[in-house]
Amino acid sequence: MELSQVNWEVIIPIVAPIILIQLILLAIAIIDLVRIEKVNGPKWVWILVILFVNIVGPILYFVIGRRND
Amino acid sequence: MSVVHVKNLKKNYQKHEVIKGIDFELMDKKCIALLGANGAGKTTTLQMLSGLMKPTNGEILFSGSREGDDFRHLIGYLPQHPVFYDWMTGREFLEYAGKLSGLSKKDSKKRTQELLELVGIEEAKNRRIGKYSGGMKQRLGIAQAIIHRPKLVILDEPVSALDPFGRREVLELMGRLKKETAILFSTHILNDAEEVCDEILFLHNGRLVESGTMEQLRDKHQQAKIDLEFKEDAARYADLFTALVKVQSHAIKRNKISFFVEDIELAKIGFLKVIAERNLPLVKFEISRTSLEEVFMKVVEK
Amino acid sequence: MKQWMTLLNKELLEMTRNFKWIWVPIVFILIAVMEPITAYYMPQIIDSLGDLPDGAVIELPVPSAEEVLVASLSQYNTLGLLVIILSSMGIIAGERKSGVAGLILVKPVSYTAFVTAKWAGAMLLLWISYFIGYFVSWYYVGILFDTIPFIDFIQSFFIYGLWLSFVLTITVFFNSFLKSPGAVGFLSFAAVIVLIVISGTFSKWFEWSPAQLLSYASTFIMSGPISSDVWAAIILSVSGIIMLLGGSIAIFRRKELA
Numbered sequence: 001m002e003l004s005q006v007n008w009e010v011i012i013p014i015v016a017p018i019i020l021i022q023l024i025l026l027a028i029a030i031i032d033l034v035r036i037e038k039v040n041g042p043k044w045v046w047i048l049v050i051l052f053v054n055i056v057g058p059i060l061y062f063v064i065g066r067r068n069d
Numbered sequence: 070m071s072v073v074h075v076k077n078l079k080k081n082y083q084k085h086e087v088i089k090g091i092d093f094e095l096m097d098k099k100c101i102a103l104l105g106a107n108g109a110g111k112t113t114t115l116q117m118l119s120g121l122m123k124p125t126n127g128e129i130l131f132s133g134s135r136e137g138d139d140f141r142h143l144i145g146y147l148p149q150h151p152v153f154y155d156w157m158t159g160r161e162f163l164e165y166a167g168k169l170s171g172l173s174k175k176d177s178k179k180r181t182q183e184l185l186e187l188v189g190i191e192e193a194k195n196r197r198i199g200k201y202s203g204g205m206k207q208r209l210g211i212a213q214a215i216i217h218r219p220k221l222v223i224l225d226e227p228v229s230a231l232d233p234f235g236r237r238e239v240l241e242l243m244g245r246l247k248k249e250t251a252i253l254f255s256t257h258i259l260n261d262a263e264e265v266c267d268e269i270l271f272l273h274n275g276r277l278v279e280s281g282t283m284e285q286l287r288d289k290h291q292q293a294k295i296d297l298e299f300k301e302d303a304a305r306y307a308d309l310f311t312a313l314v315k316v317q318s319h320a321i322k323r324n325k326i327s328f329f330v331e332d333i334e335l336a337k338i339g340f341l342k343v344i345a346e347r348n349l350p351l352v353k354f355e356i357s358r359t360s361l362e363e364v365f366m367k368v369v370e371k
Numbered sequence: 372m373k374q375w376m377t378l379l380n381k382e383l384l385e386m387t388r389n390f391k392w393i394w395v396p397i398v399f400i401l402i403a404v405m406e407p408i409t410a411y412y413m414p415q416i417i418d419s420l421g422d423l424p425d426g427a428v429i430e431l432p433v434p435s436a437e438e439v440l441v442a443s444l445s446q447y448n449t450l451g452l453l454v455i456i457l458s459s460m461g462i463i464a465g466e467r468k469s470g471v472a473g474l475i476l477v478k479p480v481s482y483t484a485f486v487t488a489k490w491a492g493a494m495l496l497l498w499i500s501y502f503i504g505y506f507v508s509w510y511y512v513g514i515l516f517d518t519i520p521f522i523d524f525i526q527s528f529f530i531y532g533l534w535l536s537f538v539l540t541i542t543v544f545f546n547s548f549l550k551s552p553g554a555v556g557f558l559s560f561a562a563v564i565v566l567i568v569i570s571g572t573f574s575k576w577f578e579w580s581p582a583q584l585l586s587y588a589s590t591f592i593m594s595g596p597i598s599s600d601v602w603a604a605i606i607l608s609v610s611g612i613i614m615l616l617g618g619s620i621a622i623f624r625r626k627e628l629a
């Protein structure tokens with residue numbers, strides 16, 4: 001099946017909300033990272049992790065990167 | 070009126086005795102300094118008084134409460150390196166501390182505003198504590214310690230980490246505070262203790278080696294001292310003076326002699342007379358007292 | 372009670388400020404919803420990979436709606452547990468490590484209130500996140516596969532939620548005497564894995580184990596015969612939670628905070 005044969009009209013309403021909340025997660029992680037003073041490890045590493053490690057990246061940031069105090 | 074009575078307080082870490090049995094009593098509306106070198110056991114003593122650490126032995130009795138009672142509402146405590154919730158604002162933290170201490174929401178708000186002004190961080194009250202400087206955190210720490218008007222405020226090295234300005238401000242603040250409550254604070258700097266304190270507890274190697282009011286300590290340990298300096302070796306003149314008045318001891322150091330005397334007035338007149346009559350080659354005549362600093366050096370060496 | 376509310380409000384505010392109220396629910400949604408979506412698109416995904424030799428036919432049994440929802444819950448039993456432990460491993464240990472616990476507990480704060488308020492805050496976050504995530508998954512199963520009766524969904528929700536709560540309480544328990552959040556996380560995870568493995572391997576003897584709640588929740592979804600051991604497992608979980616919490620308070624009270 002070619003990509004063009006995929007029935008996008010059916011897929012989009014189903015997948016779009018999921019992609020949207022993923023983006024929210026990513027955006028919040030980035031906003032928090034920018035605003036926070038100190039993180040465990042260098043900030044630029046965390047930017048890369050959040051942006052390029054799908055779903056798990058932002059979670060890792062919130063659990064490990066953020067200082068819990 | 071007595072606020073707290075400490076009897077035979079001991080603390081062991083593993084087998085090492087850190088506090089070796091100390092006794093003291095703190096009085097209301099007095100400021101007491103717990104003085105001692107680093108490692109003398111000051112922080113340990115304060116942590117036991119605050120209830121954060123349990124004594125190995127001995128008792129801490131607050132007036133009006135019995136042995137084993139929860140006395141935490143009677144005390145306010147500021148640790149040496151206070152840590153707050155960085156995500157809270159100064160105002161939020163104080164209100165939180167107030168409510169936890171039993172104040173109503175309204176009282177807590179009111180008291181918070183009062184204290185923010187008292188300690189001088191009013192303009193930073195809506196900033197997150199994470200952005201506070203060391204001095205601001207110290208002041209916030211004092212504010213949270215006194216928010217519930219405790220009978221005893223325990224401050225662990227409140228000025229050691231501050232610059233001269235911050236130090237001055239905090240010491241003045243403590244001077245104002247002691248009108249309302251008893252203050253016990255630790256320091257390794259005698260000057261700070263002398264400045265605001267009525268009494269000193271001197272801790273050395275886990276023991277109270279000396280305690281009392283400033284005057285008592287001075288009377289007990291300080292000696293009047295006359296220093297003479299000659300043009301030449303001073304040893305040969307020493308007997309002239311020791312024969313004259315009651316001299317407790319003297320020390321000769323090349324051209325200089327120091328006499329420790331009991332009656333400074335008598336010694337002064339006698340000494341000057343001898344010097345004038347014999348026309349001694351005197352260069353310097355000085356009357357002084359041993360400083361408290363010297364007293365403590367002496368106590369430590371004992 | 373007033374003090375307890377103050378402590379709880381602080382927990383809720385903290386979870387707002389550190390975005391836990393956002394990221395934990397989102398993660399719970401993503402974990403659960405991946406299952407129906409991948410199950411639904413699996414045939415297309417395999418097709419689009421393309422390179423199959425002509426004539427090769429892959430027979431994929433289409434999973435039933437019930438099977439997909441059960442698979443969602445199973446995802447919670449790995450990733451979900453991990454998120455619960457990671458997000459709560461520092462709730463007390465972190466404050467002791469930083470030293471702020473010392474500042475709070477020299478105030479006349481009840482140790483019971485301190486521990487239970489923290490537990491309650493974490494429980495609220497857990498149940499709300501879990502409900503949203505599981506509900507979204509149920510909704511997706513409904514539109515992509517078949518509608519599962521809401522009563523089955525809600526029964527399985529409560530039964531499995533009890534196991535999640537048990538895991539959370541284990542984490543709180545380790546929090547009561549360890550100073551390092553990392554150690555809390557590690558030990559909690561180890562304890563949970565041991566519990567799951569033992570209960571799974573010797574399931575005959577461990578019918579009442581809280582770790583079995585997943586399989587009981589599944590039977591509610593599959594409308595299978597409901598074992599009489601469900602009640603044993605529920606009662607044991609609830610009393611286990613109460614005992615762990617009581618133990619946490621007792622241990623925490625004796626700890627020196629300095």
